[in-house]
Amino acid sequence: MIHKDLIIIGGGPSGLCAAKTALEAGVKVLIIDRSPELGGQLVKQTHKFFGSKSQYAKTRGFDIAKKLIKDLENQPNLEILKNTTVVGLYPNNVVTVYDDHNYVRYQSRAVIVATGASEKFLAFENNDLPGIYGAGAIQTLMNNYGVLPGCEVVMVGSGNIGLIVSYQLLQAGVKVKAIVEAAPTIGGYKVHASKIRRLGIPILTSTTVKKAIGKDAIEAIETVKLDEKWQEIPNTSEMITVDALCISVGLSPMHQLISMINAKTKFIPELGGFVPVIDHHHRTSVPSVFVCGDAVGIEEASSAMMEGYLTGLYVAQDLGLQHPNEKELITLYEEQLNMLRDGPFGIKTKIGLAKLREDETYAE
Numbered sequence: 001m002i003h004k005d006l007i008i009i010g011g012g013p014s015g016l017c018a019a020k021t022a023l024e025a026g027v028k029v030l031i032i033d034r035s036p037e038l039g040g041q042l043v044k045q046t047h048k049f050f051g052s053k054s055q056y057a058k059t060r061g062f063d064i065a066k067k068l069i070k071d072l073e074n075q076p077n078l079e080i081l082k083n084t085t086v087v088g089l090y091p092n093n094v095v096t097v098y099d100d101h102n103y104v105r106y107q108s109r110a111v112i113v114a115t116g117a118s119e120k121f122l123a124f125e126n127n128d129l130p131g132i133y134g135a136g137a138i139q140t141l142m143n144n145y146g147v148l149p150g151c152e153v154v155m156v157g158s159g160n161i162g163l164i165v166s167y168q169l170l171q172a173g174v175k176v177k178a179i180v181e182a183a184p185t186i187g188g189y190k191v192h193a194s195k196i197r198r199l200g201i202p203i204l205t206s207t208t209v210k211k212a213i214g215k216d217a218i219e220a221i222e223t224v225k226l227d228e229k230w231q232e233i234p235n236t237s238e239m240i241t242v243d244a245l246c247i248s249v250g251l252s253p254m255h256q257l258i259s260m261i262n263a264k265t266k267f268i269p270e271l272g273g274f275v276p277v278i279d280h281h282h283r284t285s286v287p288s289v290f291v292c293g294d295a296v297g298i299e300e301a302s303s304a305m306m307e308g309y310l311t312g313l314y315v316a317q318d319l320g321l322q323h324p325n326e327k328e329l330i331t332l333y334e335e336q337l338n339m340l341r342d343g344p345f346g347i348k349t350k351i352g353l354a355k356l357r358e359d360e361t362y363a364e
Contacts (some may be wrong), residue, residue, distance in 0.1 A: 004030045004079075006315060007095050007108040009086050009257065012040020013301045014293025015114035016068040017308030018315070019078065025316035025323040028077040030106070032097060034085045039065030040116055042301060044139040047164050049302060061301070062143075068305075089113070089257040093288060110288045110315050113258055114308065117251035117272065117294040122156060125211040131218035135165045135248035142172055150244025154221060155179045157248035158203055163192035165248060166201065176201050177240055182208045182226060189345075209245070210237070218245055251298045258295070261286050270352030271297035277356060281314040282307065290315055297356075299340075299349055306337040 006022055008015045011033030019029050037043060045061025056064045072078055081099060088096040095106045119134040121127070133141075133149055135157070141147040153174055155166045158181040166176050179196065184206050186193045193203060204223070210232070211222040225236035252273045255265055264277040264285040276284045276291050283290050292311040293304035310333045313323055323329060341349050 001094075002104065002106045004028065004106055004108040005319065006030070006110045006112065007032065007093070007106060008112045008114055009089070009095070010040070010114035010116060010293070010295075011035070011038035011080070011082070012114060012116050012293065012304070013042055013064070013068060014116075014295075014304040014308035014311070015040070015112065016072065017305045018112050018114060018292055018312035019308075020068075020071050021309050021312030021323060021329065022316050023072070023075050023077055023312075025313065025321045025326070026077070027312075027316050027319060027321055029075075030079045030081065030108070032081045032084050032086055032095070034083070036083050038069050038080070038082065041136070042068075044136075044143040045301075046143050046168060056302070064301070086257065089260050089289075091261060091286075109319055110290065112311055112315060113276075113289065113291045113295055114293045115254040115257060115295045117253050117298055119247070120250045120252055122209065122247050122249050124209045126214070126218075127212060129212050129214050129218045130216065131214070131243060132212060132245045132247065135161050135246055138165055138244075138246050139168070142168060148172060148174060149246070150242070151175060152177055152242050153244045153246055154209075154240055154242050155246045155248060156209055157181065157250070158183075158186045158188055158193065158205075159248060159250065160188035160192060162246075162248035163188040163196055165246060166196055167192070167199075169246075170199060170201075174244075177242060179203045180207050180209060180223060181205045182230065184228070212245065213239075218242060221245060251294065253295050253297060255295065258284060258289070258291060261289065263289060266356055268297070268352045268355050270348045271356065275356060279357075281317075282311045283314070283318070288318060297349060297352055300345075303337060303340050303349075306333045306340065309333045310337070 005028040008031045011031050042061040042065035048058050084097050084099040086097050093108045093111050097104050138149050155162050158179050169176050206226045209221050210224045212218050213220040220241045223238050225233040253275050255274045258276045265274045267274050275296050282292050292307040
């Protein structure tokens, strides 16, 4: 058994930011990430962020990742394990990992779970045909490896990710034939949707994919219109030829490790699904186990970063250490997080957080 002060599971935006403030408070930190490089989803995001200067506005995602990683350089109390998968979280903060064909056990005084989220999928006939991808997979193929997923693509989902990835496909020379959205309204920012429409891509609302068609790979899709009760409208079937289909219908918080230690969870649709119940310091119902970022509710990366900074400070407090600028930083990051949630897309998050903490008294 190898002993550590703090283990952070996940080296995405929230995990990196938590490490920064915890290290500045004097905590010895181990970051474990299954990917070959730190940064999480940021490393494949080529679009520029919104927000304020302090939240890296007008900076591309992969450049934000570089900045967050640079913040951790020359930290003698930091250890990083990449290409390492956490396979278990057990009572007493025991973390088991699979690293280079070795199974290793760690135990820490505190754990931060910053595992992020996984992509949701869509149920329709033949949805396992080759050529059907999640939006994250397409971003990885194009932005990390320079591989096109196809020549003619339909995007399913008009949230910010669906709109942004559609634009990235266009930039790469792929023909985006349509964006299909089951809801009656577009889910993402209007600025993204307007840019897509100006480029001649139709956004088909109240529409879904009924069937994928093809033998060895996808060749076409059948779409149908939906009524106000989300039921198929008869005689509205249309065929669209494609050689790739991109699914972007939302994300689910990765709560699995939290569930392994029987931490309390709730199903909160506004936050993306099952999420751990936390107090205002991001502490779960299991003492010394904390959660931040998309693992506790789906938001923008900017919010995940603010949550990470705060959680690192809270964990330092829990371990009896204090950041030299603790009070000022907590006030600053809480103000920025509240500002991010004050926009129209933050209403859902606020509703979800209110439901999450409703009737919870263990952390008072």
